[in-house]
Amino acid sequence: MEEQQRARRPGGRSARVRAAVHEAVTDLVNERGYGNFTVGEVAGRAGVADTSVYRRWGNLENLLADVVLARLNERSPMPDTGSLDGDLRTYAANVAREITGPDGLAVLRLVIALSGKGQEGLRARDDFLAERNRQLQSMLDRARERGENPPDALGVLDHVMAPMYIRVLFDVGPLTPDYVDGLVDRLLSHGGSAQAPSTPRKSR
Template identity: 50%
Template structure:
């Protein structure tokens, strides 16, 4: 008979460590240049030993990716309104709101940053985009399961998400609710799904 594994408590030390490290990353990104961020700085700010951070996340890129993914999942879960249009509009409005919020620049930077000087390690962009792509594909798959004809993930990213980011990056201003809804209208019209 196999030995029983000890039950893991929800929360506990592991949750406190993750919360402290995540908050330290967010705080430091508000104060430091992105390239100046390091595991050592995160450890100092969070009070969590460097080896614990390395053991849990492995790299700074993995840590940043985890922070961004967790924040987006918590603050902007992929919607399930029961209709394709409702899901797409709700998602577009959430993204526009996130980009206008205090963490907007962090989300944008994580989506854009590469792996300069990190060798073969994955970038925060890879973690963030892969996780979000899986979530968005599930939303589109749900629409297909309901008998709707959803756009492809690439169409969603190019017609709705890219312009939302573009406005913040190049115009330094997030789009409003009407503009976000208009992007969804454009997507559904372009893909013949109105």
Template identity: 65%
Template sequence: MTGDGTARRTGGRSARVTAAVHRAVAELIAERGHGAFTVGDVAERAGVADTSVYRRWGNLEALVTEVAITRLTANSPMPDTGSLAGDLRAYAEGVARDVGGPEGLAVLRLVVALSTAGPEGLAARERFVAERGRQLREMLDRAAARGEAVPDALDLVDHILAPMYVRVLLGLGELTPGYAAALADRVVRQL
């Protein structure tokens, strides 16, 4: 869907343009930070007309939000190992890889910046947070259906996501698979 709710063709040129625009946004966020570039900058970097960007996404906030959500859903698929403990470990390790990767800091800074970007920014941030919540509920619902005790989704935010996000945002150390697994194991031990 586009920023105005109309359907978009997938595949072919449309897919190439979307990929180029998404890549341009990620690069610009990493280089300059949110709020330090325009639709024109994105279009130039992507090699497309700025009218194409406006036509598809409507505004910069909608585009940046789509990039953040796309990276969130594409890079952090919900694991299904057959147990909540295994799922949480795999999930935490995947988040650590993504957040600790080259664009992870930029995406986290983007989500924080959206909080101060007025009503459109707040709405964009809420869409990002809702997607993360949907992912967590999917994993927890599956575990509950297997008869396992499950924590509240906010417990996963507090005890798995928040420590990793703070480490990355403040530059407090590398996110290793062992660190991520230990965060997940603490949640499981509390059940």
């Protein structure tokens, strides 16, 4: 019982093992691509027993899903700048930085690969999309409570997130600050204003 409590203590051995295993997964995806490594290789890279990985995650798909969700929550904090315009620009910049970081592409590839891995893989993909949607919705709901007129979450996905994902996945252009800001400009001009409905939007 005491051993279980120690394992669950934040910052303890359990947290260190999880961090090491997650790092091993993203390293292996970057080096070999999805489907080209085993739980045993992940465990060896992380310096833990493969039985520890199986005991905690059950199988490789569950482990990969945990990596994806952890990266999403750790690296895409929700901004609160006081305006929808500021929130969207900050959030888009954060996502651009996240997906162009050292393991950003590996995480995107994991999400896509998991979609073709049966029910567990689909569940992992859906969990990723649901968490991304939850993040966006909390930002948009806050804007609506301030009296602003935000677009819906799908509009943000279509106009801002999807173009960035495509650029990174297919290596068709950099995510420069001007490019990311331009995506937000187009969204706001078509899908909602960053000002309260009764207040004209200020020119930038």
